[in-house]
Every structure is written in structure tokens, then in C-alpha cells.
Amino acid sequence: MDLNSIAYVESVNSNLICCICQTPFVDPVVIDTCGHTFCKDCITQALSTRSTCPVDRSHISNVNELKPATKIIMNMVNELLVYCPNKNDGCLYQGQRQLLNFHLQEECLFTKLECNNEECREMILKRDLSKHMENCIARMVKCETCKEIVPLSTLEGHKITCPVKNIECPFCHTTRIQSEHTLHLEECPDKYVTCRHAEFGCIWEGLQHDLSDHIGSCNYESLKEFFKMYKQRNDALDLENQQLKTIVQDLRNTVDLLEGQVSAISDWLSNFIDPKGLASNVEGEPSISSIHELLLSDNDRMKNEIENLSASLTDLELRQNVAIMTEGMRMQEEIHGIKNICHGLRMQMHYILMERRGGEPSVRTACPKGSVNVRPGLIGPMGLGRTVPPNTNNSKSSLDSSSASNPHLLRILGPESPRKEKL
Amino acid sequence: MSALFTKRLSKELVDLKINPPAGIEVIEADTFKSWKLTLDGVDGTLYAGERFTLEFRFSPNYPMESPEVVFIGDIPTHPHIYTNGHICLNVLYNQWSPVLSVRSVCLSIQSMLSSCTCKEPPPDNSHYVKTAKASPKLTQWAFHDDSV
Numbered sequence: 001m002d003l004n005s006i007a008y009v010e011s012v013n014s015n016l017i018c019c020i021c022q023t024p025f026v027d028p029v030v031i032d033t034c035g036h037t038f039c040k041d042c043i044t045q046a047l048s049t050r051s052t053c054p055v056d057r058s059h060i061s062n063v064n065e066l067k068p069a070t071k072i073i074m075n076m077v078n079e080l081l082v083y084c085p086n087k088n089d090g091c092l093y094q095g096q097r098q099l100l101n102f103h104l105q106e107e108c109l110f111t112k113l114e115c116n117n118e119e120c121r122e123m124i125l126k127r128d129l130s131k132h133m134e135n136c137i138a139r140m141v142k143c144e145t146c147k148e149i150v151p152l153s154t155l156e157g158h159k160i161t162c163p164v165k166n167i168e169c170p171f172c173h174t175t176r177i178q179s180e181h182t183l184h185l186e187e188c189p190d191k192y193v194t195c196r197h198a199e200f201g202c203i204w205e206g207l208q209h210d211l212s213d214h215i216g217s218c219n220y221e222s223l224k225e226f227f228k229m230y231k232q233r234n235d236a237l238d239l240e241n242q243q244l245k246t247i248v249q250d251l252r253n254t255v256d257l258l259e260g261q262v263s264a265i266s267d268w269l270s271n272f273i274d275p276k277g278l279a280s281n282v283e284g285e286p287s288i289s290s291i292h293e294l295l296l297s298d299n300d301r302m303k304n305e306i307e308n309l310s311a312s313l314t315d316l317e318l319r320q321n322v323a324i325m326t327e328g329m330r331m332q333e334e335i336h337g338i339k340n341i342c343h344g345l346r347m348q349m350h351y352i353l354m355e356r357r358g359g360e361p362s363v364r365t366a367c368p369k370g371s372v373n374v375r376p377g378l379i380g381p382m383g384l385g386r387t388v389p390p391n392t393n394n395s396k397s398s399l400d401s402s403s404a405s406n407p408h409l410l411r412i413l414g415p416e417s418p419r420k421e422k423l
Numbered sequence: 424m425s426a427l428f429t430k431r432l433s434k435e436l437v438d439l440k441i442n443p444p445a446g447i448e449v450i451e452a453d454t455f456k457s458w459k460l461t462l463d464g465v466d467g468t469l470y471a472g473e474r475f476t477l478e479f480r481f482s483p484n485y486p487m488e489s490p491e492v493v494f495i496g497d498i499p500t501h502p503h504i505y506t507n508g509h510i511c512l513n514v515l516y517n518q519w520s521p522v523l524s525v526r527s528v529c530l531s532i533q534s535m536l537s538s539c540t541c542k543e544p545p546p547d548n549s550h551y552v553k554t555a556k557a558s559p560k561l562t563q564w565a566f567h568d569d570s571v
Contacts (some may be wrong), residue, residue, distance in 0.1 A: 020521045020522060045487055050520075054520040054522045057518075
């Protein structure tokens, strides 16, 4: 019972009102140091926010400084006249606050109590409870057959399953309680049954109490061991067959799966194996092999070009060599001419010198044969009156013709020309 | 929402409606989250004949925590009231106590207005208004004027 929300009969002296909750003190405590009084809950809550007295702001170090208010304060608030909290439901009680709990628990007919019935649990005024219990739709009732107590709502269902209920046998028309009925149905002598060898072909049908007579004369009875054996074997074969069927089904599933995978793989592979198929499918995309061919033909073309170029390069080289060679020969022959002229001049000078000395000049003409092997030093002292230029034209023309006809010869001769020039 | 919060506020509301203090009137109190009250300037003071509106916003910890109190609409020109409605009054911030109530806060503000001798805004008004947060409780207040 929350005393903070109850209504008071008379206006309460303001000294008895907690200035935090602004209702008359509930469980009043006083702050030891400053003497201010509050409800215990109010001041505890206020001190958890700020450790000062809410009225004068004096510091409070801990909650131990709170002491219960004096007896007289306690009595004054406990004796305040209050209304019953069930006033709105019709309770006219008013009395001291300290007696309120007793009133609510013991006396007040307007307190709400819970209906005891499992499926109801409705809150009912105490005043109306006994009436409610008589009519509650979930009240407990007694089964008249078995004397069991069941909720009213399940009574109908219980009556059907009630174990003590008498049930009539449909075959022999005797009655017995439900718990024995099932067993009786199996054994009822008036029940219509077939021969127990019906599954092997016996066509006898009749009442249960005639069955033992029939078994004595039944043709199948003597063969029952044989039937039993074959039945067992048949059952075993059935079982095996079933197992094999399962295995076959599993295998078939596996084969299907593998077939699917194979066709998927071959589909995929066909993209590579059959480029025409791909090329026709993919517009404007040259196939890999056509690119390959293109590259190959390019490569061939390049090779041919390189061969042509190297041939023409060789040709150019030969021409160059021939030109150098020809030029070299011409220069060499000119040098020879000049050498011969020098030789002639030296001879003439020698002759003039000899003449000046008064000696008889020995005139001798030398006619060089145009040989390149003649050394000027050896020939020099002998002197030459005049020079005859060697016939260079012949040799030059012969060289030209040979170089044009045989480039290999020229190549061999080529390196020798510098040595000749040293001469 | 604690029981104390609702009981205390409903009690205060009943009290303000049955026995309203002079010049103070509740105009909107539909929820326990925020109330609006009007505050009349007291005759014989600089604010005589003026009517202002105060908004109280309560946290679920009320009355252990102070309510947010601001002027809305026409803001009185006063050295302790910023033009955004924030009020520089210690009992609204660090000097709050659970024994204070809507009624006592209104009376404090009324008395603060009444004791004013010169209608002028706070000296740092323009700076404060630019930088202040929505709730005045988030401001670090410095209280220096003890004359009110």
C-alpha cells in the first residue's frame, strides 16, 4: 500500500508535510545536524543527487545522519484520518492511517482479489467474489460418473474420455466401464473375425468363439510352419529388395548429376574447340586462331623484308668496297707518276751537279717499267733524264672489270690496298 | 517515470490552479514534460502592465533535478535575462533544491523583475546568444549579483 497516494479526510497541518513530495510524511526521518524532517524515501533520493539538506543546504556527509523522527511526529502522521483507497469503488471507510493496512486486508469489501480458477484469474471485488465463484465459467465441477473435479470448460470433453463411463460392446451388447472396454473388444466372443491364416488364402469367416473349432479343421493349420518359413524368407527378400531399390535410386541420382556436369563441361569446352561456333555467336570478334594466323603471316612478311634488306645491304657494301678500291688504285698510280717525276728531277739535278764539278756526266736514261716494286733509294743514284708516266689506264680498266664480275676477288684484294699505299 | 515525479507535479498543478499566486497563471499543462505559465509585471515596477510567458521543462528526475525554465515569446529586457529567453538565476541551476517548486521559481523570477532598476540587456548578451546551447542548464553560470 503506497501511503503517498492516499487521500486525507481533513487538511493536514503544513508542518507535517514533506517539502519534497508535498504530502504528509511517510516514515519520517530527521536530519541530525539541521533538524529538518522529510519522508525517508524522499530525502534518500534527494541526497543521492546532492549531499545537502534541501531546505537550508547544509552539508550532509552520509545517510547515517538521518534519524527516525520523534515519536510525537510519528504518532501525529500515523493518526491522520484517511479515506480507504477503494473509495471510488464504494468503500465508505475512513480511519487512522496506521489502521489502513488492516482495513484493506481484513475488512474492506472493495479490495480486488484474484479469482482462484486457473483459467479465469479475473480481479473481483472481495464483496462479489463468492457470487463470482458460483458462476465463474472456469469454476471446478465434479464429474458425476468418476467423481473427479474438473474445470467446467473441460467437462464435456471429460465426459467422453471419463474412464468410469459405461460403454456398450457393439458385438455382444454387454456394457462395462471405459477402462475395460478396449481389452474386451479384443476378446469379445461375438466379434466377427477371419481365420488367422486368411493371409495365406483361408476364406473362413465367423464369430470369434467359433474360431477354435475352425482352426482344428483348417487345412492351412497343418502347413502353418511351412507358411511361416516362407513368409519369413519373403519378408527378408522384400527388405533386401527395398534396400536395393534405394541403392539404385541413389546411383541413378549420382549418374544424373554426373551427366549434368559432363554436359556442362562439354558445353564450356565447345567454346574453345569450335571457334566458328563462337565466331558466329559473337559478332565482330575475331577468333583466336585467326589472330594467330594473322600474326604468323605478319611474321613471315617481316622475315622476307629482313632478308631483302640484308641482301641489299650486302650489295651496297660491295659497291662501297669497289668504289674505295678503285679510288685507291687511281691514287696509287698517281703517286707512282709523281714519284717517277721526282726521280727524273733528281737525275737531272744530279746531272747538273756533276756537270758543274767538271766531271764527265754519265747520262743514262732509265725507263721504269711502271712496277710498284722499284724503290726510289735504290734507283735514285743512277738518275733519270726524264720520266715516263706508267701506263696506268690498262691496269685500272682490268681491275674495274674484274671487280664487277667477281666481288669475292675484290673483297680479298681490298685489305691489301693500304699496304700498297705505304709504299 | 517515478511515482514521486507524477504525484508531485499533479499536486503542484492542482495547487497552482486552485490557489494561484498573484500575477501567475498556468496556460498550458497538458503533459508532465513541459508547462507554460504567464507572469505579469508587478504594478509599481518597471514591468508594470507587461505580460511574459515562461516555459518549464521537467526531467523525469524532477524534483531532485531542477526544471529548465526559459522565457518564450516576448522576452523581458533585464540585466539577468538574455534575449534568447535564458535566465541567469542561481536557484534554477546549482542552487536548486527539491523543496523548491514551480510556484517558488515563478515568485523568484517575479521578484527578480520587480527589483530591476534599469531595463537593459545583460552586458555579454550578443556573445552569449550566439554561443548558447538550447538548454540553459548546459551553460556554466557565474552568479555575482546578490542584490536580487
